[in-house]
Amino acid sequence: MSADGKGPAAGGGETHGIAASTTRLAALKTLGEVFRAAGIATAQRDARLLLLDAAGLSHPDLIRAPREALGPRVAAKLASHVSRRLTREPVARILGEWEFWSLPFTLSPATLVPRPDSETVVAAALLALKDRRKTGRGVRVLDLGVGSGCLLVALLHEMPEATGVGADVSPEALETARFNAARNGVGDRAAFVESDWGRAIEGRFDCIVSNPPYIANAVIDGLEPEVRVHDPRLALAGGPDGLAAYRAIADALPALMAPGAVVALEIGSDQDVSVTELFRQRGFEVEGPFADFGSRPRALVIRATASA
Template identity: 55%
Template sequence: MSEAAAEAVVAGATGRAEAGRRAALWLAGRGIATAALDARILTLDLLGLTAADLALAGEVPVGEAGAAALNAALARRASGEPVARILGAWEFWGLPFRLGPDTLVPRPDTETVVEAALALHPPPGDGVRLLDLGTGSGCLLVALLSEWPGATGLGTDRSAPALRLARDNARRNGVGGRAGFVAGDWGAALGGRFDVVVSNPPYIATRTVEGLDPEVRDHDPRLALDGGVDGLDAYRTILAQAPGLLAPGGALLVEIGYDQEAALRALAPASGLRVEAVRRDLAGHPRVVAMRAADPG
């Protein structure tokens, strides 16, 4: 689908509301299941509008530059590119995050990690040290720092471009002064101990990656998806490193695939960890496993 194919959808003289309507119809005609929502998001963002602008001044023409931007975005969406990739940004935990080729698009299921961390007993207090392994866009680290104003945090990632984006996202969301970022393989070579360690590692079995929705398979970074032959490679590494990363009483929280709870329960004891809780996502699937050091003896 070329950008030229979308040229006739919206013209400079088209009103804002009409542009959104045409965009939705055009995307629906090309099989986009979320056509109305996608068209609304693209129209508001690319034209720099609020919902009130669209409702109260919907007759205002979009202009030539607005039409060109919207038409190009529609062509990209019709080709299967996700809205978040087109915009280069997405919202997570009510906060805005810039994205890049080396970062996942933050998903609602991952907010379950934040919820699980906030529900820890006892709750972390001032001075808590937070670690986000494989931070990507920094969404988990930034969201938790925004909830814990007395906390400091560190994010690790193998990708230098991802770390630059994460650092920028921390600054944009007002927590940059309390967040640090380090290139590395999970927690290898880190010298400190942390009260809360979180991670959303790759957990999809290699053989399954090619069968993912094309919007994920073709646009999310492969390294952030592929968890090895059984999908558990990253967990083995993280759990093996956990005893050297957790402060006394510290908690490790990892996002998991819907069918991986039993595997994590089986892996934890070998690293001296016990599963303290499993939190479910909005669909009712096990989504986060919370672990602490096992009781001695």
């Protein structure tokens, strides 16, 4: 396969059995085998997503015409996609977007790829707000470390009466989040502020969410290349013990929480005890952990104590 991805169309280089005459079905089978041989756990899923993107198809299109030949243009684009994936670039980065909470999110180098595990934070926040939402009163949401905007946008999408603020230290991330809010129809209810956690945020909020960096610095270099190479280190590095961001958030919360506010935080799967203890030592009540799709601890809900 040529570095510029034109091998299958031009007939040169390593093609992995993909050519203009290859059918869609045969391409799926071949690429699944290629990715499995490379040790990619999501081989068949990746093959399908990259083929759909290269061919500009929906899944029903593929089902309706699986034996149609790729053609030169699609074969060349698919070759480029495959070449990038074999370097362990994530499919989401290749596609430039990813789905979260059934909504599309454009990515940038400054943002994490939204992960299904983080939907636990949205679900936990909505559950904690259940009584407040029944009143019909608008909820004011703050997303600390907004990244792509996935948490904030999902919550605003679920609560049409809500407004929100997304805060991030990265201007590029803020621009991406702003774009995604508009893309998903909630841009008129969202504002974005450059801030190191809560330092530049004014006002108080009914719901605060965050997926902070929580990986211990020394662990990052041992992560899979999809994360280690392609996710922004700023969004991963949680300090020597992985808890630095939680300490900063805990310090900021008293000035940010409205009466009765709920805070939903993502945690590492081995951090439920340590993060719970951190917030309880600072006088907060902690609920959870709430489990992700793999039954691992993934979110906590924080509230001010009744006496606070």
